[in-house]
Amino acid sequence: MTRPFTAVVPPGWNPRYTFSAAVRAGNLLFISGMTAADENGELVGPGDIVRQTEYIFEKMGRVLAHAGASFENVVETTEYFTTLDGYAKTASVRRKVFGDGPYPAATGVQVAGLIRPGALIEIKATALIG
């Protein structure tokens, strides 16, 4: 099919996935929910929500860069986590990622489960480009 949008497909993206890592639609970039799975599908930071959050933002940074953007472009995040334990500590990761702000809008809720076994947090984001 033809599409009115551009899919962002980073190197190593599994061609069997039925979703794109991100989609650029006009000046918006919709980034799919990400967990801390590495390029081999192994979970980084098992049991450690702060490390998982760090790794997710590393991956997100690469997707943003692939779309010609950076964390400065992120306007909204939604965080889904499976435990409240340690969640408050992930704010320190946001400070490293987004500096002194201004910060994106954000929503975070505890869910009943995530698809990736062992994932404690999944983050989706929207960015504004150009």
Place this chain on the structure above:
Amino acid sequence: MTRPFTAVVPPGWNPRYTFSAAVRAGNLLFISGMTAADENGELVGPGDIVRQTEYIFEKMGRVLAHAGASFENVVETTEYFTTLDGYAKTASVRRKVFGDGPYPAATGVQVAGLIRPGALIEIKATALIG
């Protein structure tokens, strides 16, 4: 009230609902979360997440058509499901719906419950039009 957007109201929409099936805002179409309830409020595919997913996309296709769009315009989906059982099989439905891609961005999380009794999955979507 006057509105800067256009509500998409498909035939048979319950006038008592306090939300629209979809809203067109500029070149974006925001589609409300949908479960596999038919026009009489009966759940299609009880206990069968693949059938429910099929039916949801049938309904979504009608809302998209009503807005002058199609699945080619969908830039993002969010899926909320109540069980991981059979969830992986819903990828086959996405292949039928979105063909060989490029695919929308997507996020999927397991929630504690859905409003519609018996619903195993609810899907919201955003589309880019024009």
Place this chain on the structure above:
Amino acid sequence: MTRPFTAVVPPGWNPRYTFSAAVRAGNLLFISGMTAADENGELVGPGDIVRQTEYIFEKMGRVLAHAGASFENVVETTEYFTTLDGYAKTASVRRKVFGDGPYPAATGVQVAGLIRPGALIEIKATALIG
């Protein structure tokens, strides 16, 4: 950092938060998920989902006003609630807030928990401005 967006920071916003109350990105306003916590961090309407919903919309109205908008501009809401008890009654709040419509698109799911202790509902929203 410089940003391609404008953060909406209402009076009394906690400067330690790593998110903005809302972000204006082009003609879209992304409003962070809100619970019924007042300016002192106290939960309004403990145990009462209808009262919590009312208070959230009061807060959201102030954020919208701060961005030069009103409820007429809201194109989409996502509601996360921790219980189905009384949820149906929150429709009456939406009728007060959005009048006779046209209504925003909406999605509502039951989550496993919310960050704010005692919160029964959290609402995020997107608005179209100008």
